[in-house]
Ligand code: HEC
């Protein structure tokens with residue numbers, strides 16, 4: 001957070017970052033394509049961030065006898081440090097060992113391994129196979145294929161990896177650095193403390209529509225529990241689970257979030273420094289306005305991004321994702337947690353669609369500190385708005401989809417390390433925004449830049465749809 005000790009390891013590398021990222025993407029894409037087409041051995045997950053040498057190593061080791069207890073190139077297959085608790089356990093050693101590990105109790109060897117979709121991996125029953133293929137396609141092209149249920153321009157694969165963008169590999173949900181969904185079906189149904197109940201996989205997927213895909217901003221809202229689409233996506237997740245140990249969720253499940261000392265208290269995160277880091281590390285793809293490039297790089301904020309109730313809108317969750325997954329193809333390049341939290345703070349200082357049911361989230365337990373878009377969190381931390389938004393506004397850096405420029409960033413950003421709770425800002429900072437049902441008939445829609453794109457129904461129809469959706473929404477309560 002202070003300027004001095006937080007230099008990004010990446011900085012010196014920036015001189016060559018273009019070349020490196022380009023090379024890494026080529027390697028990644030080639031590897032992914034090979035694995036996907038099934039040319040040669042289907043190796044371990046292509047690791048974009050890993051040096052080329054260790055990639056070659058891994059492929060070689062794989063070709064010469066994979067599985068069967070064979071030790072990885074680097075020596076003994078590692079055992080998990082203890083009984084598997086269900087949150088991510090992840091380290092560099094493991095990356096160098098083809099992502100193999102042994103469960104200390106079962107003694108069985110497990111390896112992260114993307115698989116291709118073909119007759120040998122699909123069920124014989126053609127109807128089931130068809131559903132799985134459909135599910136894969138829905139994951140990859142969600143907003144295109146389900147526009148009536150998606151209120152933004154995202155696809156599941158934009159966060160869960162391997163979408164059908166020219167820059168990605170086509171191995172949907174099978175990129176170890178992009179919240180992989182391989183083997184996670186084993187974790188469902190699961191207990192959720194937030195609503196104190198069991199939830200199944202369909203409800204989890206519906207929760208992603210509600211939040212990450214901003215379905216409240218779409219014409220029909222969330223897809224039905226029993227719809228063909230939800231069944232297809234569930235089938236795809238079950239397919240992803242085949243070949244991984246059952247009744248056990250794999251170590252690569254979940255994002256590794258900052259813990260204990262690694263967490264910067266929310267009020268001390270510095271999104272103004274984050275703006276600088278953003279321009280250096282992210283803007284080349286996602287744009288100085290955060291809107292990305294249509295069909296290539298997804299938007300990080302604004303009306304076409306995830307809503308303010310999504311898991312990616314939380315401070316520590318998004319920091320964990322960014323550290324693991326971004327810059328795309330070169331994850332794990334941020335040298336410290338402070339930098340990455342500053343970037344996450346910058347991203348989540350911006351306006352995005354509003355989730356109408358926000359006040360019902362964490363109704364009993366209280367919203368966590370990282371829920372910076374939640375009024376209750378803001379109030380508990382002593383703020384009258386999202387603390388990150390406040391700091392950007394105090395620095396005169398835009399919180400909408402206009403460009404942030406180098407000139408806007410002050411020479412000395414250390415002032416924004418302070419909480420700045422009691423400063424007041426001018427202007428509108430509401431996250432509630434554009435294409436949300438709540439905004440129908442409300443004058444704040446007048447600042448929409450794309451009202452002509454919006455397909456909002458008349459208010460009466462909309463509110464009855466909301467009523468009907470209510471119990472489904474409660475069932476779909478989820479973080480994603
Ligand atoms: C080399 C280009 C590139 C760079 C640089 C890059 N990203 Fe990404 N980012 C992508 C791509 C491509 C995806 C979608 C991946 C997919 O669909 O499989 C993505 C997805 C994301 C997502 C999830 C989807 C969304 O829109 O919310 C977030 C968040 C994100 N990037 C943040 C960042 C941040 C923060 C940085 C800077 C630290 C960064 N990215 C740097 C290319 C890039």
Ligand code: HEC
Pocket residue numbers: 139142154155156157158159160179181184187204205208209212213233253254255256306310311312317321479480
């Ligand atoms: C903006 C990013 C984003 C998008 C888009 C997104 N998700 Fe997620 N998803 C997340 C995050 C963040 C988590 C929580 C990860 C964690 O718990 O560590 C998550 C978790 C999940 C999980 C639970 C994984 C587990 O290990 O149990 C499932 C299933 C899931 N998402 C499915 C989907 C589906 C289906 C879609 C599309 C309809 C989708 N997601 C779109 C960010 C996203």
